[in-house]
Structures are given as structure tokens and as C-alpha cells.
Amino acid sequence: MKKVLTYGTFDLLHWGHINLLRRARELGDYLVVAISTDEFNAIKNKKAYHNYENRKMILEAIRYVDEVIPENNWEQKINDVKNHDIDVFVMGDDWEGEFDFLKDYCEVTYLPRTVGISTTKIKKELLVTAK
Ligand code: C2G
Numbered sequence: 001m002k003k004v005l006t007y008g009t010f011d012l013l014h015w016g017h018i019n020l021l022r023r024a025r026e027l028g029d030y031l032v033v034a035i036s037t038d039e040f041n042a043i044k045n046k047k048a049y050h051n052y053e054n055r056k057m058i059l060e061a062i063r064y065v066d067e068v069i070p071e072n073n074w075e076q077k078i079n080d081v082k083n084h085d086i087d088v089f090v091m092g093d094d095w096e097g098e099f100d101f102l103k104d105y106c107e108v109t110y111l112p113r114t115v116g117i118s119t120t121k122i123k124k125e126l127l128v129t130a131k
Contacts, residue, residue, distance in 0.1 A: 002028035011048035016114035025064035034071040
């Protein structure tokens with residue numbers, strides 16, 4: 001079984017996230033998603049609208065996702081790859097090159113981001129229309 005791993009906050013889930021998760025799942029047979037905890041989001045200077053438990057529940061409902069684990073820090077990726085017997089690590093290409101150190105442990109693939117949608121864009125546009 002070819003296992004794939006990806007990381008993210010996945011707040012205000014949108015079609016760019018789904019495109020990423022679908023393509024990641026298509027690279028293997030089993031997709032593990034490490035979702036940023038609220039505490040780690042604070043380290044990433046991200047404030048998610050949905051809290052960790054609800055973002056986790058939403059991700060677990062997606063057909064492409066087989067398992068959801070917490071992302072607590074920047075340092076856990078090598079252990080995650082080892083502990084979950086990961087074959088392929090995947091991220092959107094806004095992270096191109098950032099995780100190449102994982103090539104010693106698994107394949108590393110950066111997939112093109114979906115243009116035209118982001119959680120930030122959703123928040124900004126809702127703010128404007130709300131006025
Ligand atoms: N993504 C995408 N297209 C978009 C928006 C997001 O392909 N229009 C991808 C991102 O490249 C990322 C994933 O969806 O691979 C999740 O995006 P975020 O929730 O914004 O994740 P991020 O905050 O970048 O966290 O340790 C890694 C970090 O936790 C990544």
C-alpha cells in the first residue's frame with residue numbers, strides 16, 4: 001500500500017483544498033493529512049475560523065482522506081514519515097523546495113496550487129460584501 005502524507009490548516013475548506021487532497025490521494029492508495037492544531041497555527045501566525053476539532057471532523061468526511069493526525073510543530077515531519085510508513089510527501093507548490101530534506105525518507109512532490117481561491121480571499125471578499 002502506497003501511503004501519501006500532506007500538511008495544512010485547511011480552514012474554511014474550499015475547492016483549492018479539495019483539488020490538492022484529490023491529487024495527493026491519486027499518488028497512492030492511502031492519504032494521511034496532518035492538520036495544524038490551533039496552537040501550531042498561532043506559531044504559523046494563522047488564526048483559523050474553525051477550531052482544530054471541527055477542521056479535523058470536516059477533513060475526515062472527505063472521501064480522499066483516509067486518516068487525519070495533528071500537526072503540532074515544524075519538526076515532526078521526518079518522524080511522521082517514518083512512523084506512518086509514508087512513501088510520498090505532498091504539498092502545494094507555494095511550498096516548493098521547503099521540504100526537500102524529506103527526500104532522504106520518501107518521495108517529495110509539490111503540486112500546482114489552484115489559482116483563484118484561498119481562505120484569505122474568501123475572508124477578504126466576505127468582509128467587503130458584509131459592509
Ligand atoms: N492549496 C492549494 N491551492 C489553493 C490553496 C491551498 O493547492 N488555492 C494547498 C496548499 O498549497 C497546501 C494545502 O492546500 O498544500 C493546505 O493549504 P493551507 O491550509 O493554507 O496550508 P498551510 O497553511 O500552507 O500549511 O507544515 C506545512 C503547513 O502546515 C502548511
